Amino acid sequence: MLSLALVFLKIGVAAYGGGWTIVGIIRTEIVGRAWLSADEFARLIAVAQITPGPVALNAATLVGFKLHGLAGAAIATLSVVAAPVALSALVGLIAAKASKRGGRLTEALKTGTIGLISMTVWAFAPSAASSYMSAGLAALAFVVSAFTKINPLWLILGAGALGAAARAFFG
Amino acid sequence: MTDTDSPDRKPGFLDVFGVFFGISAVTIGGGYVMVPVIQRTIEKRGWLDEASFYDLFATAQSVPGPLALNTALFVGRRVAGPRGFAAAFLGIMLPPFASILVLASVLGAIGEWPAVRGFLEGAFAVVPGLTAALAFNMIKKRRWTVLRAAMTMAGAVAITLSGSWAVPVFFAVVAVSWLMERRRTC
Known part of the structure; x- marks a missing residue:
């Protein structure tokens, strides 16, 4: 139990780059320690995908649950968010003061953030180009999200319904 | 607050x-x-x-x-x-x-x-x-300046190409941008 807490604490500190990167880090730690087999982990991630909420948090909760039940789920979840929450509180305090000095740091962070998103878009490009449906939906999502004020939630739910209908009719 | x-x-x-x-x-x-x-x-x-x-x-x-x-x-x-x-x-x-x-x-x-x-x-x-x-x-x-545009383009290329070094490269891009913003406004 203690080692579970320590491993997820460590994952939380290293967890840069958003959900799928974090899932990769969790896989390295958990499968690398032989706590779960690669197969068991893959099945958990499939469940994490269909569970609402941030996928990295779902993965942590599921791994904890699988290993030690309810207590394990609570420990893994709280451990993985401990460092992010503490640092967010700290940076929030500093940023509130720093923003009075003209926001140079904020602008520098925006430069880096646009770079990180570019990397993510680049990584997604092959999957978006894999079929006419996914290319069309990706293009539609871009146009709606870039040029209208429509909440992207409707896009996700609409595209999901379309995908389910496509499966039902074409198998 | x-x-x-x-x-x-x-x-x-x-x-x-x-x-x-x-x-x-x-x-x-x-x-x-x-x-x-x-x-x-x-x-x-x-x-x-x-x-x-x-x-x-x-x-x-x-x-x-x-x-x-x-x-x-x-x-x-x-x-x-x-x-x-x-x-x-x-x-x-x-x-x-x-x-x-x-x-x-x-x-x-x-x-x-x-x-x-x-x-x-x-x-x-x-x-x-x-x-x-x-x-x-x-x-x-x-709000764009020439400096920000140049740094953003260079940073996007650097981070996209950096693979598993993305996090250190991200912080390097932020640090360089911050220093350059500072020099211009001082």
Whole structure:
């Protein structure tokens, strides 16, 4: 139990780059320690995908649950968010003061953030180009999200319904 | 809280909790989906304009952890102080935690249903478009200078090509931009 807490604490500190990167880090730690087999982990991630909420948090909760039940789920979840929450509180305090000095740091962070998103878009490009449906939906999502004020939630739910209908009719 | 540009209508604990609980409970697809959903939702509520949101989102990137959670924490704190921070934390964390505890035994089987698989294929197909639009909207809302444009292009190329070095390269890009901004304004 203690080692579970320590491993997820460590994952939380290293967890840069958003959900799928974090899932990769969790896989390295958990499968690398032989706590779960690669197969068991893959099945958990499939469940994490269909569970609402941030996928990295779902993965942590599921791994904890699988290993030690309810207590394990609570420990893994709280451990993985401990460092992010503490640092967010700290940076929030500093940023509130720093923003009075003209926001140079904020602008520098925006430069880096646009770079990180570019990397993510680049990584997604092959999957978006894999079929006419996914290319069309990706293009539609871009146009709606870039040029209208429509909440992207409707896009996700609409595209999901379309995908389910496509499966039902074409198998 | 004494943030300089606080919003007109100050939301309470339950307002902030309710918004993030709702978003976390219905959104699948991870951070780059949840961040645009958070942005549109709080803009509609009149809590935070789009440009200020991207400032917070960029700051949230400097902290490790799930992007959706960190962004929610920064937004919660900005719109309602420490109460908002706590409300955002609980709102994001509770829905997935509760659904896993209640549904863990059946979720694996549900994931095999063709309709569910189709739903996920469709829902995940919009993610690249939403992510690209997030970058586009940030670029649109930014105040540009020649220096910022040059650094942003160079940084995007460097980070995209950096592979497993993305995090150190990200911080290097931020540090160089910050130093150059400082020199110009001093």
